[in-house]
Ligand SMILES: O=P(O)(O)OC[C@H]1O[C@](O)(COP(=O)(O)O)[C@@H](O)[C@@H]1O
C-alpha cells in the first residue's frame with residue numbers, strides 16, 4: 001500500500017475499516033486502542049437511538065439526583081453514563097473510567113486493561129429535552145501503572161499532552177463522531193439505516209480565523225476587563241454571536257467554519273464551568289490537531305496539571321488567531337493589574 005493509499009482513505013469508508021487501516025500505520029499496534037474506539041462508537045449508536053426517541057418514551061426530564069457538580073442529573077445523563085461505562089467495561093481494554101456523572105473513579109475490573117477513559121457522557125444537558133444538539137466527549141490515556149492492578153490516581157490525573165486519543169459524538173441534525181489519535185482529525189457521519197459511521201470529513205483543518213464568537217453573554221456583568229474588551233472587539237469587527245449552550249455543538253461549528261468559544265471565569269464559576277479532564281482536554285487535543293488553539297487565557301490547556309478529576313478551568317478554544325487575540329487582551333489586563 002503506497003503512501004497515497006494510506007493517507008487518502010475514500011469518503012464513505014466505514015469507521016471500522018478506517019480504524020483498522022490507521023492501525024496499520026503503527027507496526028507495533030496491538031489493536032487494543034482500535035477496539036476501544038469501536039466500543040465507544042457502539043455505545044454512541046445505542047445512546048443516539050435513545051436520544052432520537054426520547055420524546056416518545058419516558059426518558060425526558062430530570063432523574064431526581066444531583067451529580068458531583070451539584071447539577072440536576074437528567075435521565076439521559078444517567079442512561080448515557082450507564083451505556084458508555086457498560087461498553088468500556090465489556091470491551092475489556094479500559095481499567096478505569098472518570099465520568100462527569102460519578103464522584104469517584106469507576107474501576108471496571110479489567111485489571112489487564114491498558115487504558116483510562118475520561119468521559120462526559122452527555123454534554124449540553126440543558127438542551128436535552130428541547131431537541132437542540134447535544135454530545136458525548138471522551139479522552140483516552142494509556143495507564144502509567146503496571147497492568148494487573150486497578151488504575152491509580154496517577155493514571156487518572158495525567159496532563160492532556162499524554163492523551164493517546166480524544167473525540168466527541170454530536171447528536172444533531174445528523175449524528176457524527178469526530179476523533180484524533182494524534183494524526184489529524186477525522187469526522188464520521190452515522191447512517192442509521194445501515195447502523196454504520198462513514199468517513200464524511202477527512203483530515204479536518206480549522207480556519208486560522210473566523211467571524212463567530214461563542215460566549216454566554218448572560219454572564220457578561222462578571223466578565224474580567226480583558227474578556228469584556230475582547231468580546232467588544234468582536235462586536236466592533238462585525239462578528240456574529242452564536243451560542244447554542246452545548247459545548248460540543250458550539251465547538252463543532254467553530255471547528256468547521258472558524259470562530260472562538262469562550263467559557264471564562266465568572267462570579268458564579270470563578271474557575272470557569274467546564275471540566276479539564278473530560279471537556280477541555282479532549283477538545284484541545286482535537287483543535288490543535290486541526291491547526292487551532294486552546295488555552296485558559298494564558299496557559300496551553302493540555303499543559304495544565306489536573307489537581308482533581310472534576311477540576312474546572314477557563315476555556316478559550318478555536319481558530320488560532322482569535323485565541324491569540326483573546327490572550328493578548330488578557331495579558332494587557334494582567335499588566336494593568338500589576339501596575340495599579
Ligand atoms: O449555561 P451556561 O452557563 O452557558 O453553560 C453551558 C455549558 O455548560 C455545559 O452544558 C456543560 O456541560 P454538561 O451539560 O455536560 O454539564 C456545556 O455543554 C455548555 O457549553
Ligand SMILES: [Mg+2]
Nearest residue numbers: 120123124279
Ligand atoms: Mg459537558
Ligand SMILES: [Mg+2]
Nearest residue numbers: 100120122123
Ligand atoms: Mg455532561
